[in-house]
Amino acid sequence: MATSESKTPFATGSNPSNPFLQGPALYALVTAYLVVVPILAIGNMMSNPRPSLIADILFLGLLGSFLVLHKAPVSMTYKGVAAAILLGAVLPFFGTFNQFYMDVMIQIAMFCVLATGLNVVVGFAGLLDLGYIAFYAVGAYTWAIVSTGQANNFISGGHFPLGPEWFFVFLPITLVVGAIFGVLLGLPVLRLKGDYLAIVTLGFGEVIRVLLTNLDRPINITNGAQGIKDIGQPPLFLNPIFNAFGLDLNRAQTVQLHFYVLVAVILLTMLLVVYRLSVSRIGRAWTAIREDETAAIAMGIPLVRMKLLAFVTGASFAGAMGMVFAAKQTFVNPPTFDLIRSINILAMVILGGMGSIPGVLLGAALVTLLNLQILPRITAELEARTNLPSTLDPAQYQRLIFGLMLVLMTIFRPQGLLPEERRKEELHGVVPPDPADIPTKPDDDSAPSSSSPTGSGGSGA
Amino acid sequence: MATQSEAGAISAGTRRTTRMLLNQIFGPLLQILYFVIGSAVILGTIVILLAFLLQGTRSDINLLQGTLIILPQVIVDSLVRGFLYAMIALGYTMVYGVLEFINFAHGEIFMVGAFVVAGFGLMLNSAGILGDFPGILFVIISVLLGAAVSGILAVSVERVAYRPLRNSPKLVLLISTIGMSLVLQDLVRIIATSTPLGFNARVLTPDLGSAIRLATLPNPGGNDINVIIDARSMIFILASIVMLIFLNYLVNVTRVGKAMRAVAQDRPTASLMGINVNNIIALTFLVGGALGGAAGVLFGIRVQAINPYVGFLPGLKAFTAAVLGGIGNITGAMVGGIVLGFLEAFVASYLSLFTAGAFAGANYADIAAFSILIIILIFKPEGLLGEATVQKV
Numbered sequence: 001m002a003t004s005e006s007k008t009p010f011a012t013g014s015n016p017s018n019p020f021l022q023g024p025a026l027y028a029l030v031t032a033y034l035v036v037v038p039i040l041a042i043g044n045m046m047s048n049p050r051p052s053l054i055a056d057i058l059f060l061g062l063l064g065s066f067l068v069l070h071k072a073p074v075s076m077t078y079k080g081v082a083a084a085i086l087l088g089a090v091l092p093f094f095g096t097f098n099q100f101y102m103d104v105m106i107q108i109a110m111f112c113v114l115a116t117g118l119n120v121v122v123g124f125a126g127l128l129d130l131g132y133i134a135f136y137a138v139g140a141y142t143w144a145i146v147s148t149g150q151a152n153n154f155i156s157g158g159h160f161p162l163g164p165e166w167f168f169v170f171l172p173i174t175l176v177v178g179a180i181f182g183v184l185l186g187l188p189v190l191r192l193k194g195d196y197l198a199i200v201t202l203g204f205g206e207v208i209r210v211l212l213t214n215l216d217r218p219i220n221i222t223n224g225a226q227g228i229k230d231i232g233q234p235p236l237f238l239n240p241i242f243n244a245f246g247l248d249l250n251r252a253q254t255v256q257l258h259f260y261v262l263v264a265v266i267l268l269t270m271l272l273v274v275y276r277l278s279v280s281r282i283g284r285a286w287t288a289i290r291e292d293e294t295a296a297i298a299m300g301i302p303l304v305r306m307k308l309l310a311f312v313t314g315a316s317f318a319g320a321m322g323m324v325f326a327a328k329q330t331f332v333n334p335p336t337f338d339l340i341r342s343i344n345i346l347a348m349v350i351l352g353g354m355g356s357i358p359g360v361l362l363g364a365a366l367v368t369l370l371n372l373q374i375l376p377r378i379t380a381e382l383e384a385r386t387n388l389p390s391t392l393d394p395a396q397y398q399r400l401i402f403g404l405m406l407v408l409m410t411i412f413r414p415q416g417l418l419p420e421e422r423r424k425e426e427l428h429g430v431v432p433p434d435p436a437d438i439p440t441k442p443d444d445d446s447a448p449s450s451s452s453p454t455g456s457g458g459s460g461a
Numbered sequence: 462m463a464t465q466s467e468a469g470a471i472s473a474g475t476r477r478t479t480r481m482l483l484n485q486i487f488g489p490l491l492q493i494l495y496f497v498i499g500s501a502v503i504l505g506t507i508v509i510l511l512a513f514l515l516q517g518t519r520s521d522i523n524l525l526q527g528t529l530i531i532l533p534q535v536i537v538d539s540l541v542r543g544f545l546y547a548m549i550a551l552g553y554t555m556v557y558g559v560l561e562f563i564n565f566a567h568g569e570i571f572m573v574g575a576f577v578v579a580g581f582g583l584m585l586n587s588a589g590i591l592g593d594f595p596g597i598l599f600v601i602i603s604v605l606l607g608a609a610v611s612g613i614l615a616v617s618v619e620r621v622a623y624r625p626l627r628n629s630p631k632l633v634l635l636i637s638t639i640g641m642s643l644v645l646q647d648l649v650r651i652i653a654t655s656t657p658l659g660f661n662a663r664v665l666t667p668d669l670g671s672a673i674r675l676a677t678l679p680n681p682g683g684n685d686i687n688v689i690i691d692a693r694s695m696i697f698i699l700a701s702i703v704m705l706i707f708l709n710y711l712v713n714v715t716r717v718g719k720a721m722r723a724v725a726q727d728r729p730t731a732s733l734m735g736i737n738v739n740n741i742i743a744l745t746f747l748v749g750g751a752l753g754g755a756a757g758v759l760f761g762i763r764v765q766a767i768n769p770y771v772g773f774l775p776g777l778k779a780f781t782a783a784v785l786g787g788i789g790n791i792t793g794a795m796v797g798g799i800v801l802g803f804l805e806a807f808v809a810s811y812l813s814l815f816t817a818g819a820f821a822g823a824n825y826a827d828i829a830a831f832s833i834l835i836i837i838l839i840f841k842p843e844g845l846l847g848e849a850t851v852q853k854v
Contacts, residue, residue, distance in 0.1 A: 128632055130639070188839050195563045195635055196838055199780055203831035206777070214824045218816075339773070343639060350636055400647035406640025407622050410633045 030072045034082055037061040038090045045097035056377055059101055062094060063108070063365060070358050070418075092260055096249065102256045106328070108368045109263040113270055113321045115348040115364035116357065117314035120274055122346065123355035123420075124283060125310035126290030127190070128198040130342050131205025135315040137337035138181050139174040139322025141212060141222060144332050146170065147232030153220045167234040167327065171320055178319020179312045186311040190304055205342055212334040227333025231326050234258060259328050266324065270317050275357060277313065286310055290355075340399065344371075347402045350409050353416020362418050371398065485713040486706060489792040493705075496796045497543070500803035501536050508532070508811050515815060527814060533676075533688040535810045536803075541694045541763065543802025544701035547795040548756035549779030550786070551708065552615075552749030554794035557783070558725040559745045560623075562631055565638040568776015569645035570615050570750045574607035574757020575767045576649055579658055581606055582665035587657075594667040600696055600762065604755045611754020615746040618645075624739075642773075650769040661768050664761040669693060693763040700759055704752060705795060711748065712791060721745055725789065774827065778805070781834040787844025796845055805830055 041058035048055070065086055069079050095102030114136065121129045145151045147167075151160040162170075189200045216224030238258055242249060249257070277283050285306045288296040297303050326332050344367060352363025375395040382394070409416070512528035549571050556564045581603050585591040622641045626634045654660050670692040677687050712718040723731040724741045732738045760775070761767050778801060786797025809826040837844065 122632075126632060128635055188835055192838055192842070195631060196784070196842070198635055199563060199777070199784075200831075200835055200838060203777065203781070203834055206774075207828050207831050210824055210827050340643075343643065346636070346639070354632075397647060397651075399643040400651075403640040403643030403645075403647065407637050407644065410629070410637040410640070411622070411625050414629060414633050 026072065027074060027078070030068060030074055030078075030082075033068055034065055034086070037065060038086075038094070042090075042094055042097070045094060049097045051098060051100050053377065053381065055098075055101075056373060059094075059104075059373075060369070062091070063105075063369070067362065087264060092257060095256065095260065096253050099252060099256060102253075102260065104369070104372050106256065106259050106263055107372060108365050109260075109267050110321055110325060111345065111348060111364040111368045112361050113263070113267050113317055114345050115352070115360040116267075116270055116274055117317040117321075118345050119314075119349050119355065119357070119360040120277070120286075121310050121314040122349055123353075123360065124278060124286040124290065125307055126286075127307060127310065128195070129201045129311070129314070130198050130339070130346070131185070131201035131203070131208070132314065132318060132345055133337045133339075133342040134185075134205040134208040135178045135181055135318035136322035136325065136341075137208055137212060137332075137334075139178050139319030140326035140332045140337075141228070141322075142174050142177050142319070143167075143170055143323040144228040144231045144326045145221065147327075148228055148230055150221070150223060150228055161232060164232055164235040167232065170323060174319045174323040175316045176319075178322070179316040181319070182312040182315025183308060185315075186308045187304075190307040190311065202339065202342075205337075205339060209334050209337055212337070222334075225334060227331060227336075229331045231330045231332065233327050233330065234262065259324070263324060266317075266320060271357065274313070278357070282306065282309060287355075340402075343402060343406075347405055350406055351417060353419040356416060356418050356420035359416045359418035359420065363416070366417075367402075370401070375401075482714060486709045489709050489795060490702070490705060492792055493547075493795050493799055496799050497540070497803075500800055501539070504539075504803055504807045505532060505536070508807060511811075511815060524814070528811070531810060531814075535806055537688075537690050537694060538810070539803040539806035540799075541697050541802070542806050543799035544698055545756055545760060545775060545798070546779045546782040546801050547798025548701055548704065548752050548759075549775055550782040550794035550798045551791065552753040553780050553783040554786070554788055554791060555721075555745050555749040558789040558791075559721070559728075559742055560627070561789075562623075562634050563638065563780065564623075564749075565635070565776075566618055566622075566641040566645055567615075567749070567753055568772035568774075568779070569642050569649070570611045570618075570772070571753040571757040571760070571776060571779075572767070572769060572772030573614055573645065573649060574611045574754030575664070575761035575771060576653065576658070576662065576757075576769075577607040577610045577754065578603040578666075578758040578761040579662040579664045579767060580656075583658060583662075585667075586665045591665055591667055596667050596669040599667050600669070600700065603762070604700060604758050607754040607758035608751035609754075611757065612747040612751035614645075615750025615753070616743050619743060619746040624742075646769050646772075653769060661766060664765045664767060666762055666765070669696065669762070697759045697763050700755070704755055708748070708752065708791070717741070717744060778827075778830050781830050784834060785837050785844055787846045790844065790846050793844055793846035800845070801830060801833065804833060 037058065041055075041062045044055055044058055066083065069082055069086075091105055092102075095105055114132070118129065118132050121127050121132070146160060146162050147170075148161050152158055185201065185204050189197055189204075192200060212222045213225050215222040216226075222228070233255065236254055236258055238261060239254065242254065242257070278286075285296070285301045288299060288301055289303060289306055293303065345364075348363035348367045349360050350363070351366060352361065353359030375397070379393050379395045508528055509525070509532075512525045516524050549567065552567045552570065553564060556562070556567070582591065582599075585594055585599075618641055622637050623634065626637055650660065652658075653662055672689045672691045673695060675688045675690055710718075712721060720731070720736045720741050721744065723734065723736055724738055724745075728738055731741075757772070760771075779798065782797040782801040783794045784797070785801055786793030786795070788794075805826045808829040812825055
């Protein structure tokens with residue numbers, strides 16, 4: 001695969017011959033990007049805070065800083081400091097100008113958490129979970145029920161709704177609730193093989209959604225199809241800090257900034273946990289299970305316990321994120337948690353690269369941007385220029401786009417955009433390492449299959 | 462596919478006796494009949510016993526009488542659901558038998574069949590000849606049309622999205638099938654919304670005849686109970702049986718059927734025996750897709766209102782049926798479909814009756830189906846008719 005590696009524009013680390021991509025020149029280039037783009041973006045916001053095509057592009061450039069930082073072969077200290085400044089100052093400052101961009105950033109971070117969680121299950125342990133959104137739903141409904149009067153219907157005493165200060169009590173509780181549901185689903189099904197597991201988790205996701213829709217009778221727990229509204233928000237605990245800095249923010253901006261901080265903290269915590277897990281003994285056990293279950297058992301890996309751990313790690317963070325989601329939207333209803341959301345998150349993992357943490361973050365950012373920003377922007381630009389019928393509105397093509405994305409990625413780049421090293425080798429292990437084979441058209445399957453021992457023999461081709 | 466393996470023992474040159482031929486074609490149907498009767502008797506006994514035990518818990522109606530009155534109707538409904546799942550499940554099980562992966566897009570192939578009949582009905586209607594069109598001819602033409610479109614679509618999907626991935630890890634292939642399922646849903650949605658069909662398409666049909674009264678049971682408490690079956694359900698059941706006979710003939714008697722079974726048993730060896738594996742796999746998709754499409758047509762005719770997402774849930778449940786019967790086993794898929802249909806129809810009809818309306822049975826039928834799936838996978842993963850496999854290392 002050496003040829004394809006050197007073609008990748010960002011693979012600069014392996015190419016020390018280019019003078020611009022090492023030493024002081026490199027640092028100057030990266031710093032220039034990290035200074036110029038935020039100045040342009042914020043400057044544009046100051047002159048005109050409304051979303052526009054220019055603002056969108058600058059926003060993408062701003063988010064692209066993280067990709068630049070990840071890919072550029074600069075020192076870890078530099079990366080850490082730059083990322084901290086971007087996350088802690090530049091992005092929130094940019095976000096205060098426009099609620100829409102702030103919302104997009106919050107949603108990206110939320111989906112980063114979900115995608116990282118699913119990545120533990122699908123990418124690390126190789127268990128295809130198609131009902132991942134169910135854990136998110138469970139977390140969301142837990143907070144929705146206790147922070148509204150809904151819980152009074154089945155818990156007597158009239159303690160509810162709980163005040164905003166309970167938010168931080170329930171954050172760990174939803175983490176645990178997610179984990180419990182992970183165990184509940186995981187224990188019976190984790191003995192199954194990959195494709196059975198996929199369908200059972202899919203069924204589980206549907207069961208949770210059906211239950212949420214129907215548990216308004218005989219006791220009204222979830223308020224059925226109408227959903228629950230007026231869900232409690234977290235306390236505005238950062239206000240003293242904002243006041244100390246003399247920031248003049250309106251209510252909506254304050255709330256958004258709180259969610260930004262909250263989600264960023266959860267995301268960073270999760271990334272730390274998942275990274276530490278992935279390089280630990282447990283992470284290696286997951287990899288072993290993914291590569292060959294039978295061999296993993298032979299090596300003494302406790303199969304069910306390890307699979308369960310992967311399931312629970314993913315499920316618990318999804319539960320906590322679900323709670324944040326409910327608090328942010330202040331409204332939840334069952335259709336929010338349908339299969340297409342699970343598939344959306346799966347698309348993020350596949351797009352970025354199964355098993356690769358930076359990859360799934362990129363995937364989450366790209367898919368969320370596509371959903372919230374790029375498709376609506378294309379629609380708006382098309383509508384302004386042509387009289388497109390509303391049925392052909394690109395923003396309605398979500399399923400088509402994600403479906404195509406899944407199919408094309410699996411055929412042409414199964415390792416994802418930012419692949420994990422081991423996964424790359426694994427997925428290309430079956431193709432003979434002959435450079436002449438690489439540009440082979442995917443529909444011409446006779447060449448690879450005839451040389452593979454497990455192939456169909458190629459007699460039919 | 463393993464239960465008919467005795468057929469493989471006959472060498473190509475041997476002439477089959479008529480008895481053997483009939484056994485090969487109708488044997489699986491006989492097995493279905495046993496399961497139909499068995500399910501009806503067992504579930505019927507259970508609900509009657511339950512009604513007997515719970516008699517008196519409801520003051521508004523006589524529970525036992527209520528149970529008995531709807532029982533024949535529930536059995537008819539069970540049969541319709543059962544054959545629906547059986548026909549879709551065949552597509553899953555055949556593909557699994559040959560390639561050992563779950564084709565998630567199969568539910569969408571089914572949905573396309575339903576849209577074919579909707580389009581056909583609309584076309585006849587706009588030509589002004591729908592009302593005078595003979596009902597039987599309409600059913601036959603639309604089933605053939607739907608089977609052809611869905612079969613060809615299934616083959617094309619395999620060619621485009623699955624064949625390039627045949628040597629990839631299973632997980633990757635599975636993701637590709639999920640992607641294909643979404644693509645098909647949206648493509649059909651785009652086609653439907655940009656034509657007069659609309660998102661919620663109505664299936665227009667000529668007059669298919671009125672309900673048929675099968676029997677009249679005497680009712681000591683009041684009016685006699687009529688056991689009726691509406692014409693559309695009747696068409697569904699009869700057409701399914703005809704197609705299952707055809708499938709059994711194809712798989713168990715013909716030469717390509719034998720090739721299909723050989724490929725399912727051992728792909729590399731089959732290819733050494735001179736079987737064109739790629740063609741057989743395409744044929745498997747064609748037959749599975751055609752059955753799914755035909756089921757979609759019959760489903761469309763029966764429910765008369767469809768949308769591009771109708772394929773998802775029946776697809777999922779048909780997969781459950783395939784697992785229930787033993788995935789990879791053709792007779793198993795039919796039997797699993799029937800059993801699942803019965804269980805679901807009984808839950809849907811009797812749950813709210815027994816819980817005094819506290820749980821709406823129709824909604825919990827889905828949960829019942831998935832619970833069955835999970836229970837089967839845990840306790841008997843090889844299914845009702847499947848054979849336990851030992852993983853070789």
